[in-house]
Amino acid sequence: MVGPKSPEETKSTDSVAPSSRGASILVAVSSSQHSAATRWWPLVPGLLLALVASHQVFLSQTAQMNPWKGGGFGMFATTDHGSARRVRAWRIADGMRQRVSIPDSLAGHALDVRQLPRQRDLDGFARDLHERVQPSGPILVEVIRIRIHLPDLPDLAEAKREESVLVSAHWPPASEDQRR
């Protein structure tokens, strides 16, 4: 990539030595090394982007990560965004559910599990909530996605609002029978 420069390039800032002449972060000595460094080092930011974005795609497909977040460039691509998700908690007593408010001290944690509801994180959130609220029975926490089923025009009367559970957690951990 280091070839003869065009007249414009000769006038450009390429001909100006970098202001910091101290220890360079990238050290090479021969012209062939110059060439290789100039060729490959500029690819590093793109490589990082591809790694982070691939990780985000993986998390969204395996751990229900909010596609708008995480550096995968999934914004403005799906209706599954943060405000279409809710974190809800229930106290279970005598087989009945009773809604539990999430205390302000756990609001940040709730926001985290809304964006990335990994099972282990939601288990931890349910445990923390159980410790704060200290209910008589177990706690159930759910991350819910709200969807609007949009039919084609002119059948809008068929539009439906649906809620589906993305991930849930019990604390203390429920047995298989209780989960069913």
Place this chain on the structure above:
Amino acid sequence: MTNPAPSASPANPANPVDRPDPLDRLALSARLSLVYLVLNPGLGWMQRAPVQIAAALALVIPGAWQNRLLWLGLAGWMALRLVMAWPHSDNHDYLIAYWCLALGIALSLPGRSEALARSARLLIGLCFGFAVLWKGILSPDFVNGNFFRMAFLFDARFADLAQFAGGITPSMVDHNDHFLATGQGSLVEPAALTRLAWFSTVWTLASESAIALLFLWPQASGIISHLTRCRDVVLIAFLATTYAVAPVAGFGWLLACMGLAQTTPDARMTRIAYVLAFFLIEIYRSVPWLDALAGV
């Protein structure tokens, strides 16, 4: 890597030959990136203050933009911010961190302009490539048009456009918001809004696919080289149209900085067009022009 050898004779700014080119792609892109950081340093005072102060100082101190440690420091600070805020940061927060790293690396290499151009082309191509992956393959509710229908029906950031070009009225919006909150009643959607949603879906997918392809395609000869020369036209058209309505000026500014950096050395008019696009996005953001049109 050794630094380029200094000129044999000292530059004389009075001599037109020695005067720095005001449209130099590296200098212009770096300075515009500093303007971006002053305008859009992130959320929260701990994030805003250091970035804004460093960027403003680099703008006012002559030649400070050429210091690679400035850019590598900014990249490191932003990477730290991404880790601390995981997973809540927006995508342009990631992109500016990669871009600062690209500037720091380029300023450490000989052939700095070409090094930055290579980074910029790859970053633009990859970010649009992943955007197309999401919109075209991973998200079924984008290709069937439902994403934009929902955005125009419920997202307040698109309210002016939905009112102006989609024919929705404030009373319809209230009606639909009630449906969204409770599931009671029914939806109201003008036919013009459905058409607008379909147009937006097709335009977004087509333009983003074209940008990804044109920026990721290797430099080549023949007809392909003519196609890759179109990349600037397509990206500038994207900036000038999409950010008129998309509520993410920061992303558009960043794309303008990166687009400018990867222009060919002789493409002076193209660089002017990128600078104009940068400020056009600020006009879109600051002037409530859609609001005014919607009220007509």
